[in-house]
Amino acid sequence: APSAPRNLIFLINETALFLTWSPPSDSGGRKDLTYNIMCQRCGASGGEEDCEPCETDLRFVPRPLGLTGTSVAILDFATHANYTFHVETVNGVSGLGGNTRPLANITVTTDQTGPSLVGVVRKDWASDNSIALSWPEAEQQPNVILDYEIKYYDKEQEQSGYSSTRTKALSVIVTGLKPSTVYVFHVRARTAAGFTAYSDTFDFSTGDEDSGMAADHGQVLVVVTAAVGGFSLLIILTLFFLITGRCQGIIKAQLKSEDKRRADFHNAPPFPGIKTYVDPDTYEDPTQAVHEIDPSRIRIERVIGAGEFGEVCSGRLRTPGQKEIPVAIKTLKGGYVERQRRDFLREASIVGQFDNPNIIRLEGVVTKSRPVMIVVEYMRNGSLDSFLRQHDDHFTLVQLVGMLHGVASGMAYLSDMGYVHRDLAARNVLVDEGLVCKVSDFGLSRVLEDHTEPAYNTMGGKIPVRWTAPEAITYRKFSSASDVWSYGIVMWEVMSYGERPYWEMSNQDVILSIEEGYRLPVPMDCPGVLHQLMLHCWQKERGQRPHFNSVVSFLDKLIRNPSSLLTLVDNSFPESPEDMPGYPLFISIGEWLDSIKMSQYKHQFLAAGFTTLDSVSTMRIEDIRRIGVSLIGHQRRIVSSIQSLRLQVLTVQHNGFHN
Incomplete structure (x- = not known):
């Protein structure tokens, strides 16, 4: 009989509870595995005697028994209730021996929808593309509030989805909005017990003069007055220094300026709820x-x-x-x-x-x-790329998307601070024991200029070509949009379990291929919707790439609706080769396998009758498995390389050359 499922976890929001798990370590020597979900509702004590079968109106999507996948959605559950779910693995001979079936168990407390702790939400000020919000602290707090989540959307385009952001303060500045547009906001708190219910909805408009713009005008007036006064003072001091030659004044002015910069480095930002990155290169220490x-x-x-x-x-x-x-x-x-x-x-x-x-x-x-x-x-699981290679094919799609969601959330935070990473890659993401991914390694990072499309020219140094956007390689211009390109490469690394982007291609081949329109092909067993997001991140025009906040919202929707991840890209290869790369022309099967470090499979390919590049280019995933390429990582490498090889064969045939 098979062993119990592994890595059973849950995700919960206001309307659905998701269970996801990994296949058992022991399948019982069979491939006909299915899974059954059993449910109990327990009282506050949590004891066995205090449990009873779950209510009949609890809904399982797609079903509780005979599941072939490794996830299930549970709807219509009660709030403030304790549920214990048991997941068992079954194969064609389970139960014949009469042995007790091993179970994976998890207990879920559905108290994430407690009463709202946020009452009135105010608009403090607004600009053409930003709105500053604040709310009073709750008088009675049953739990310590960890942070607040602000959900918002365009009132006239509610069906197109929403965005969200978080803050630990009682205020936030929401940026990236459209001018003269009404947005709907509601706020909820997160405690150690989970999320509370959302507040009532509040409608606020960008770019209006009524509620809060007076504060903006006041701030502008102060800034202008200070600027004029400072400029006048600068002229007077300059004339004074030129006439008297007293350098002590210059030294004092420099010290005063340095004190101010240090104060800026330590003090809170001028507006509540937002923090701006300060480049340490501007400081003496x-x-x-x-x-x-x-x-x-x-x-x-x-x-x-x-x-x-x-x-x-x-x-x-x-x-x-x-x-x-x-x-x-x-x-x-x-x-x-x-x-x-x-x-x-x-x-x-x-x-x-x-x-x-x-x-x-x-x-x-x-x-x-x-x-x-x-x-x-300390991050127990080390870097993301090596962690994935060590656990090849061990995670569910929801778990992989959860990792990607964590990386995107960290990058959205950096982007909101006006900061660019420049070296985002799976090797620079660390994983803790709870599979939480955290962005690290800021050795190449720099601050962004305060500009509508912030970017800057680097001072030189090495660039990680395989992860870097084309405009950053060619013109050494970096921005949050170039970080988004790098994030698309990280997505590809995660979905291919740590495969090296562009395999054994040289850096120069990578640069030329990208310029000619080539993009990395879909990894094996990757949902089409995720590869589409990768391609969106790899738009040539950086202004057409998504913002990190949009990526976070999109992945959040996928996690809440895991059925959208079930559509995989067909395992056959595409019919049109327009976006495939121009690889070096290989003469033999051996040369091709050598180029992707798979020469150990040369005998299997030849013995199975795949003796020419033409025949290899028509292979399907079933053919690859049939000839004995059993390791998942090797299958991925060969699948991706064949998609690229296919263009080479078609190009050669088009020009009248044949192997």
Whole structure:
């Protein structure tokens, strides 16, 4: 008999509860696996004697018994109830031996829809594309509020979907809106027990003069007055310095300016609910806003890797409450010069400004003793690319989309702060023990200019070509839109379980192929809707790429409606090759397999009668499995390469050349 399903988890929102799991580690030697869901509703005590079968009006989509997939949606559940779900694996001989079937169990408390803790939502001010909102703190809070979620949509285009954002403050500035447009907003709180109910809906318009624009005018007046006064003062001081030659005034002015910059680095932003990134390169000491840790509180346990500046270790950090937490510790090797020390600590000065569950958290730095250290939270599962390669084909589609959702949420936060990453890749995303993905490695990152389409020219250095947008490669112009291109590559990495983008193509071949219109093909077993999102991220014109907030909303809808993930791209290969790459012309099967590091399968291909590139280009996934390519990762590599090889064969045939 098969063993129990693995990795049983749940996701819940206001209307549906989703269960998802992985196939069992032992299938019982058979392939005819199905799954049954059994449900109990238990009282507050949670004891066996306090449980009874679930109510009959609880709906399972597609059904509770005989499931061939590894997920199910549950509708019409009661609020403030405890449900225990049992999932069993069944094959064609289950039950014949009379043995007890192993079950995977999970208990879900449906108290996410408690009463709303948000009453009245006010509009403080509005511009053509932004609205500032605030709301009073609830008088009675049954649980500590972790943050607030603001959901909003265009009132005249409600059917086109909604967007959402989060804040820990009692206010938020919602940006990226259309001018002179009415938007509908409602807010809910998130506590340790889950989300509360949404507030009532509130309609607010962008670009109107009535509610809040006076505040804008006041702010503009203050800014203009200060600017005029500052300019006049600058002229007077300049004349004074030129006439008297007293340099002491210049020094004092510089010190005052430096004090102001430091205050800006520490102080809260001018508007509530929004935070702006400050480039540490503009400060004499970029670590001034970073928490200094007493080295006696750090215990290094073992070396787990090597970084650009020294070793990376795991260890423990003793908190002020005497509790020890696991941390990762980056150390600066001895014999460094001051420039290396500054470059090493620069990343800490960047990460220290971020506060988001999908961005790696900085615990602090050690700069007053040796070795110099950066201390961050410990991510047990390491980098996303290696984690996926180690667990090839072990996750459900919903779990993979959940990982992508986490990365997109972190990038949306960075984008909202006016910040570009420049090196977004699966290797620079870390995974914790709960499969939460967090963006890390800010060594190449830079601040964006305050511009309608912020971008800037780099000062040189290496560019990760396989993950970088064409305008960033050609013109060294980076923006949030170029980060979106990189995110599309991360999507491809995740859905192909850590495969190398563009395989063994050289960087120059990658650049030329992209310029000619080539885009990475759909990974094996990838839903078509996800590949369409990748292609959307890879639009040549950066203005046509989606914003990260839109990506987050889209993935959120997929998670809430997992049936939309069930449509896979056909395993046959496309009929039209217009978007396939121009690969080097291979003469033999052996050369082709060598190019994709699969030469060990040469004998199987030849023995099965696939002796020419023409015959290989017509293969289907069933043919690949039949000849003995059993490893999922190898199948993916061959499938993707054949799609590209097909163009080569058709091109050769078109020009009158045959193998």
